[in-house]
Amino acid sequence: MGIYLDNAATSYPKPNQVAKSIYEFMINNGTSSGRGSYKMAMKSDFLVYETRKLIGELFNFKNPKNVIFTSNITESINLALRGILKEHDHVVTSSLEHNSVWRCLKTLEKEINIKITKVRADEYGYTNPIDVKNSIKENTKLIVFTHASNVLGTIQPIKEIGEIAKENNILFLVDTAQTAGVLDINIKENNIDLLAFTGHKSLFGPMGTGGLIVNCDYDINPLKAGGTGGDSKYEYQPNYYPNKLETGTLNVSGIVGLREAIKFINSENIEKIHKKEKELTSYALKKLKEVKNIKIYGPQNENDIVGVISFNIDNINAEEVAYNLDMRYNIMVRSGLHCSPNAHELIGTKDIGAVRIGIGYFNEFDDIDKLVYALNDIQNS
Ligand SMILES: Cc1ncc(COP(=O)(O)O)c(C=O)c1O
Structure with a gap:
């Protein structure tokens, strides 16, 4: 899938x-x-x-x-x-x-x-x-x-x-x-x-x-x-x-x-669900930093966030990143303003939007690795 x-x-x-x-x-x-x-x-x-x-x-x-x-x-x-x-x-x-x-x-x-x-x-x-x-x-x-x-x-x-x-x-x-x-x-x-x-x-x-x-x-x-x-x-x-x-x-x-x-x-058990999501979020924050030309928004600390991370890649618009992730790597993320223009105003992306990943309990570490690989690969081609 x-x-x-x-x-x-x-x-x-x-x-x-x-x-x-x-x-x-x-x-x-x-x-x-x-x-x-x-x-x-x-x-x-x-x-x-x-x-x-x-x-x-x-x-x-x-x-x-x-x-x-x-x-x-x-x-x-x-x-x-x-x-x-x-x-x-x-x-x-x-x-x-x-x-x-x-x-x-x-x-x-x-x-x-x-x-x-x-x-x-x-x-x-x-x-x-x-x-x-x-x-x-x-x-x-x-x-x-x-x-x-x-x-x-x-x-x-x-x-x-x-x-x-x-x-x-x-x-x-x-x-x-x-x-x-x-x-x-x-x-x-x-x-x-x-x-x-x-x-x-x-x-x-x-x-x-x-x-x-x-x-x-x-x-x-x-x-x-x-x-x-x-x-x-x-x-x-x-x-x-x-x-x-x-x-x-x-x-x-x-x-x-x-x-x-x-x-x-x-x-x-809700603690177990939270723990797994936090581990995945921490891993994603760490691995995303390895992506070339990335700007990650929000706290870079898994204790202060739920499994939501927004970012942009220099010189490629958010829609294009999301489109490529889907078409070429079968990775589903969301781009745009996420129905929250005020939050985008805070981070200066109201005009350009951002790519957002939403991590869930059924994700695995490997999903993050594949995302990171794809984000680098998109920039190479
Ligand atoms: C913080 C927040 N509030 C409200 C909503 C709206 O949810 P629903 O479409 O289920 O009404 C969302 C969904 O994206 C949300 O993230």
């Missing part, structure tokens, strides 16, 4: 049991959850409930009903931001956000005049928590931060930011797209009020799964209104979780796959 180094976009391959469980569910059950009361539908309910529970536990969160399923983290972030922010509210965010946060904030700025402060990280993607503290105003309603940059990999100081949010009675929303399943994230210890996750990256689940964990009492306005399978005479969304924020038929087959994926993470 070639060498897949685009795990920051979506993880591949997935553990076998993920696909198997989806197939088995669709063949042997296939019923909706939260709707019927026959035995098969109850089984669907159970599978969905158990997935909520497993996901909650992964983040040390004990209330499965507040684990809201969405179709991806983009929807989770929209749900949180649109459901919380009101006219003239002020928001503090990072300079590394994916467009799922940034475009949503900019849209709300246009629609309801919210105020945004973007806290500038340095060129390696390190954010100083003091700058977050100094950005707080009287009308600051929310702090939203990515846990790790999807361009530089830099892990953000969410513990310190969570403390600042708590001290100032401000809601704290964390985008865990690049960290859930690799880093041990404790929702309580980090004072996270809203944790957004996506199922298809390091959680190893299928695309079309994601969610929002609501660890606060704030009255979040639903993004959608519609059927929830109960209270049907009531003309508005019910006021309890998960139904308040989760409407329409759920992606039960996807959730079943996600359930199996979380079980896989638990059986492998």
Whole structure:
């Protein structure tokens, strides 16, 4: 199949049991959850409930009903931001956000005049928590931060930011797209009020799964209104979780796959997954330095990043590098701005983009060797 180094976009391959469980569910059950009361539908309910529970536990969160399923983290972030922010509210965010946060904030700025402060990280993607503290105003309603940059990999100081949010009675929303399943994230210890996750990256689940964990009492306005399978005479969304924020038929087959994926993470153990990814990242940082004419962005230290490394090769544009890696060596990477123009602005690549590798648990050291060989070889020919 070639060498897949685009795990920051979506993880591949997935553990076998993920696909198997989806197939088995669709063949042997296939019923909706939260709707019927026959035995098969109850089984669907159970599978969905158990997935909520497993996901909650992964983040040390004990209330499965507040684990809201969405179709991806983009929807989770929209749900949180649109459901919380009101006219003239002020928001503090990072300079590394994916467009799922940034475009949503900019849209709300246009629609309801919210105020945004973007806290500038340095060129390696390190954010100083003091700058977050100094950005707080009287009308600051929310702090939203990515846990790790999807361009530089830099892990953000969410513990310190969570403390600042708590001290100032401000809601704290964390985008865990690049960290859930690799880093041990404790929702309580980090004072996270809203944790957004996506199922298809390091959680190893299928695309079309994601969610929002609501660890606060704030009255979040639903993004959608519609059927929830109960209270049907009531003309508005019910006021309890998960139904308040989760409407329409759920992606039960996807959730079943996600359930199996979380079980896989638990059986492998998250420390083991992180350790392997860190070793591969450390090796990649070391070996990439041997490539001629390379400029590597972000911290050159595996302790400060997840398995995401961006780089450019002098005099060859990023698209051409990625195209050659694919066509000539069957190596899959991503080039461009990675939906994070702000992060590229920090490193001065907003106009040219960069090549990004996303290392995953199923990569091997040999994949990195082949990448390094190919990057040198491209320059020789
Ligand atoms: C940090 C970050 N946030 C949000 C997203 C959006 O993820 P999804 O497409 O699953 O909604 C991504 C995916 O690239 C990401 O890396």
